Amino acid sequence: MFNLFKKQIHEPLSNQLSDLHIYPPEFAKMLANGLDCDSLPNASGAFGSLNNPIPVNGAIGEIKYLGKLRGRSGYALFFHRIGSVSSLKFKHSIDEYETVCMDGSQWANLHLDMYHPRRSNLVPDGYTLTPFDRQLNVDLPVAYGVNEYVSDFPYGLPDAITKLYGAHHGTTFALHAEEFLNRYNFRRL
Numbered sequence: 001m002f003n004l005f006k007k008q009i010h011e012p013l014s015n016q017l018s019d020l021h022i023y024p025p026e027f028a029k030m031l032a033n034g035l036d037c038d039s040l041p042n043a044s045g046a047f048g049s050l051n052n053p054i055p056v057n058g059a060i061g062e063i064k065y066l067g068k069l070r071g072r073s074g075y076a077l078f079f080h081r082i083g084s085v086s087s088l089k090f091k092h093s094i095d096e097y098e099t100v101c102m103d104g105s106q107w108a109n110l111h112l113d114m115y116h117p118r119r120s121n122l123v124p125d126g127y128t129l130t131p132f133d134r135q136l137n138v139d140l141p142v143a144y145g146v147n148e149y150v151s152d153f154p155y156g157l158p159d160a161i162t163k164l165y166g167a168h169h170g171t172t173f174a175l176h177a178e179e180f181l182n183r184y185n186f187r188r189l
Contacts, residue, residue, distance in 0.1 A: 008131060008132040009068075009121045009129050009132060010068075010118070010119050010121065010129075010132055010139055011132055011137070011138055011139045013117075013118055015138060015139075016057055016061070016117065016119060017032065017117060017118070019058065019061065019064075019141075020032055020057060020058060022058075022060065023058055027058075030115060031057055031058050031114070031116065031117060032117050033117075034055075034057075034116035034117055035055065035116055036116065036117050037116065037120070038055070038121050038122045039052065039120065039122055040052065040053065040055060040090070042089055043089065044089070046124065046125060047122055047123070047125070048108070048110040048111060048112075048123075048124035050087050050094060050096075050111050051087055052111075053087070053090070053111040053112055053113040054111065054112045054113065054120050054122070055112075055113050055115075055116040055118075055119070055120045056112050056113070056114055056116060056118075056119045056120065057114070057116055057117055057119055058114050059114060059147050060141055061114060061118075061119050062081075062095060062097070062112050062114055062147055063141060063142070063143050063145070063146075063147060064119060064143070065119045065120070065129075066079045066097060066099065066110075066112075066143060066145055067139070067140060067142070067143025067144070067145070068129045068130045068139060069099075069123065069127050069128075069129060070101075070127060070128045070129070071101035071106040071126065071127060072101075072126050072127075073101050073103050073105050073106065075101040075102040075103045075105075076102050076143070076144055077099045077100065077102065077143075077144065077145065078099065078101075078102055078144050078145055078153075078154040078157055078177065078180075078186075079097045079098065079099040079100075079110075079143070079144070079145030079146075080097065080098055080145055080146055080147075080148065080149060080150040080153050080154075080157065080160070081096070081148055081149060082096045082097065082098050082109070083095075083096060083149065084096070085111070090113065092113065092114075092115045094111045094112065095111065095112045095113075095114060095147075096109055096110070096111050097109065097110050097111075097112065097145070098153060099145075100154055100188070102144060102177075103180070103184050104184035104185050104186045104187075107188045107189070108124070110124060142161075142165045142169045142173055143173070144157065144161070144173060144176075144177050145157065146160045146161060146163075146164045148160065148164070154177075154181060155186070157174075157177050157181075158175075158177050158178050158181070159174070161173050161177060162174045
């Protein structure tokens with residue numbers, strides 16, 4: 001009964017599963033047959049670390065999850081994918097993202113495991129997820145980050161964002177990103 005008042009974090013499972021159709025059939029099947037979980041069994045360490053990666057549904061799930069993540073300051077994240085790394089705990093590679101809040105605070109490297117049918121409702125320590133917007137009825141597939149490496153992170157993000165998301169959405173997000181990059185200091189300590 002009390003779950004009636006609990007805010008929904010991600011778009012409905014049917015929407016998350018429909019995201020899998022953008023992938024080649026064999027890969028989509030692998031994701032659909034992954035664990036439907038918020039955290040991985042046998043994981044250890046802090047949530048979001050290499051040995052306790054965040055379960056998501058493919059590369060689009062990584063973008064949607066990171067796009068909804070907020071730091072202690074309440075700001076969204078800038079992010080880019082550093083690459084894939086191996087963990088002795090899991091059979092698939094784990095994607096590593098470098099992140100920073102859009103106000104220049106709270107730098108972190110977060111690890112995500114894309115081989116699942118849905119996105120986790122859990123967050124790493126010091127973060128929150130924005131609730132699902134019922135008016136939009138979808139989690140946005142664009143964010144202030146990309147799933148590729150950006151050599152001059154975060155300053156190189158506007159060009160990478162425009163390239164990944166296209167002129168319409170990419171330009172809007174890139175211009176907004178540039179405003180924050182010009183307003184705050186981005187130096188990882």
